[in-house]
Structures are given as C-alpha cells and as structure tokens.
Amino acid sequence: MNLRKIHHVAIICSDYERSKDFYVRILGLKPINEVYRKERESYKLDLEVGGQYQIELFSFPNPPARPNQPEARGLRHLAFEVVDIEEEVAELVKHEIYVEPIRIDPITNKKYTFFTDPDGLPLELYEF
Template sequence: MKLKKIHHIAVICSNYEVSKDFYVRILGLTPIREVYREERESYKLDLEVNGQYQIELFSFPDPPVRVNYPEAAGLRHLAFEVENIEEAIQYLTSVEVKVEDIRIDPWTQKKFTFFADPDGLPIELYEC
C-alpha cells in the first residue's frame, strides 16, 4: 500500500451555523457541497482550502465536548500554511479571534502560532 496524500479531515462541531460561519467567513474556506442527512439529524459541509477539497464539517445532535487539557490521544490539531503569519494574526484579531503568541519551530526556524475554532479545536498557522 502506498498513501498518496491526505484526502480530507473531518471536524465535528457543536453548533453548525457558528462553525460554518467561522470556517467559511473568518477562515475563508470555500464550500463545495452542503448536505443535510435527515436520518442522522446532521449537516455535512465539504470545504476546500486553496482549491483543494480538505475539510468535512459535521454536526451531530449533542456531541461530547472535546477533551483539551491535558491533551487526549488522537488528532491534536489542524495546521494551515500561510505566507505571512503577522498579517494572518492581524486579520484574526480584527475579527475577534484570540491568537497565541508567535513561536519559532526549533528545527526549521519557521514561525507558527495557534488559535481555536468555536469548539476549542486547536488550529495552527505555520509560516512557509
């Protein structure tokens, strides 16, 4: 077996409209397809990042709260590449998203930072 690339990442949200607004309006991801699955009482929104299908946003009735600290085993965070981290942080703070201080990757010397989606899912910005 040879894996070619990551196809998509699925994110479950607690409030579909709030998370949809966050991922589409604030982060600027492009909706490809939105489906309401009546048998699951669930929305599924396919989103693309820079022309590539990458994120599936799901809603389910009463999903359990994400375990944050200490971190649990499993997916740790999403990471997006940006050209200018200072500009990205300036934009996010202008739309009232709290962003952590910039850190430097000790191996690559590249800048990175974290913020959270409406459900507390950590999202990393990594400067290329």
C-alpha cells in the first residue's frame, strides 16, 4: 500500500441546517460543493479546511446517536490545527460554545483543547 494522506473525513449530522451553520459560519470552513440526493433524502456538503477539501457533511433521515462518553470505539475526535489557540477559543466562546480548559500535551508541549459540534462530536483545537 502507498497511502499518501487522509483525503477527507465524513460527518453525519442530525440537523443539517444547524450543523451547516456551525461548520460554515462559526468554524469558518468554506463550502465547495453541496448536493441534495433525493433518492437518499440526504444532503452532502463538501467543506475546505485551510484550502483543502477535507470534510463531507451528510444528513440522513433519523441517523442513530453516536456513543460519545466515555471513550467509545471508532473515531475518537477530529483535530484542527490553529496558530493562536486563545484567539480561537475566544471566538468559540462568543458563539456560546463550551470549550474545555486549554491543556499542554505532555509529549509535544503544545497547547490543545476540546469542544463539540451540535451533535456532540468531539473536536480538538491543537496549536501548531
């Protein structure tokens, strides 16, 4: 195998408009393609992170809840690299999003913190 990089991450949401608003307006991701697939009653929104296509946001009728806490099997969280973590945390707090206290990674000595999307998906900010 010759894996080059992660191409994208797919996220299924329970409320498409609410999640679209969160990822586009609050997190500032750029929509690059949006389609409605009538046969599946599903939206698919492709989003750019830092100029690269990286996230697919899907809606489906009545998706099951994701087991979040404690650590469930499967995807643990999605991490976003940031330059100034305090500035990004302040922006999230302005939107009334709870952000955990900033911590220091004991291995890299870098700052990081967690918050969640509208469906409780854990998201991380990691200062580069």
